[in-house]
Amino acid sequence: MSTPKDDIQFDYKYGFSMPEKSVYKAKKGLDESVVRMISQIKEEPAWMTEFRLKSYKIFLEKKMPTWGGDLSKIDFENIFYYLKPTDKQVNSWEDLPVEIKETYDRIGVPEAEKKFLAGVSAQYESEVVYESVNKQLDKDGVLFMDMDSGLRKYPELVKQYFGTLIPPHDNKFAALNSAVWSGGSFVYIPKGVKVSLPLQAYFRINSERFGQFERTLIIAEEGSDVHYIEGCTAPIYTTDSLHSAVVEIFVKKGARVRYTTVQNWSKNVYNLVTKRAQAEERAIMEWVDCNIGSQLTMKYPSVYLTGEGARGEVLSIAYAGEGQVQDAGAKMMHFAPNTSSRIVSKSISKQGGRTSYRGLVQVAPKAKNATVFVSCDALILDEASRSDTYPFMRIKEQDVEIQHEATVEKLGDEKLFYLMSRGLSKADAESALVLGFMEPVTREIPLEYSIELNRLIRLEMEGSVG
């Protein structure tokens, strides 16, 4: 172990944190001074400081949601609202809960990646292949960086869009995020640029760890095309009990954005996320949302279809095991003629887990010839588990085509017997049926992710994942 000579020298490998100057010293709880401090540390422009302060006031005024899951155990006074990345780390690999370590081993996460995910290392060393991808992105004028850098380098561009689609008063947690946000991604795709490889937040150069109050802004200019991937299949260990992100996406005329999430937070986390996209004329917005981890997730990715012929899609998978609640769904708002939306939701509950599909489809007057397709399927694996469906439709236009399907299925003894009679073990039979049930969504996910996801679900089915 090396002895630190001065303030900046420290041994990253063991996760020792840099001694902080007292002014940066984080404290628990939230008040105006903490909000000011965050803005000050980041040396933000005055408008952002104002935005944060205004948001903080809204946060105080807003009531907690009374639906979804039980939020009463969240103690806002017992949370660090800003920590330097190094402060967030577990001190050493040995301090990690044993289940998390075992899970990493079982799904075969490489050593360096494990430490990053576990928070033992603050940075994930990007592989050479990503360097070359980045060169191509630079050449095309694509901006892909963390949100803090985005604000620093492109303040005008950020100001034009930031908080316009999800204003702070949208909901209590959007207000909280607006007040204390840190990290997240800033993505700008210039007109006509089609990004061939998915942008993966995970491999963002010099990225911070997945933040507690991430803020992501994606702007896809006319005719551009991008696939953004957030998260990873390995469980992300964090001691933070609250994760509250905001994601805003602007899809301009004829552009297409696909946003894929694989959420696997450790099972102590409240994951309360607001995600919204605006699709202009003939634009396409697709959310692919997989929720496996967390204690409680409340997330309803939405698309505002504001331009004629715009298309929105939400494909989601939710898996709730013991002690988990996945309250997930989608919102589709049709504001223009000839718009179309498609929601496909697949949820699985096991060992007392609870899943809910909560969706809203709204067709505004004059959004003529809108087409809506909603399909939500729930698979319940045992008597202790539960699934609910809350589909809301507000249709203010006559000339629309609406299709809604919902199924609730118990993992049938007959199907299990069929597979077992062919020689499959019970665990293999169950996971084959569950993976088969999820297949309409998993086939939309890039192969390397879907393989990992399938492996993870299989481990969950064996009941051997922490």
Add this chain to the structure above:
Amino acid sequence: MLTLKNLHVSIEDKQILNGIDFTFEKGKIYAIMGPNGSGKSTLAYSIMGHPAYQIKESSQILFNGKNITEMESNERSHEGLFLSFQSPLALSGVKVYQLLQLAMQGKKDPLQIRKQAQAIARELGISEELLGRALNEGASGGERKKMEVLQAAVLDKDFLMFDEVDTGVDVDSLKTIAEFLTKHKQDKTYVVITHYNRILHYLKPDYVLVMMKGKLVKVGDGSLAKEIEETGYTNIT
């Protein structure tokens, strides 16, 4: 090869099989006939180990001398048993190849399984397209039965039960299935549960077993099937 000793079976407290004693010999073809509700399918399910069927404590199922009465159905499969289902379910998202691969438990190379399945599919007249899909998704009744026979052939077990493999199948398909089973019989044991004599014209049984009210009431040779076809079950005692 397979011996049933005093087999009593009930489901949800309803008694269905009332004491069956019988030994199936290796390499023979058996036809099991009987009116609806006589317990034919229950017999097949019980031999395969369906968890909903309760077997009386004093009953025994022996396979190659081994007591399999308490075994899970996957273990019975590993021992060499196979059941072709009367109404095969569709398994959404579970691909045929994937199922075969999982069923083989790594004992055969996936590529080899694929090739073999393709060859068998050609013989049975199953389209490549259907073979590449999830099991039985969008498949007709006849196609489903052929898919059962395909699985039987790939998994290559010793004691095969076919529960009404002939119902819902057109004449040509029936002929294809029966000829396929005859051709690939080798020294396997077949138990063919059927209502009709039709399939037995192609697949000649060594023995015909008649079940009524959960009991085995008569055992005869191939001519018994013909007799039943002509006079029905009422005259059988």
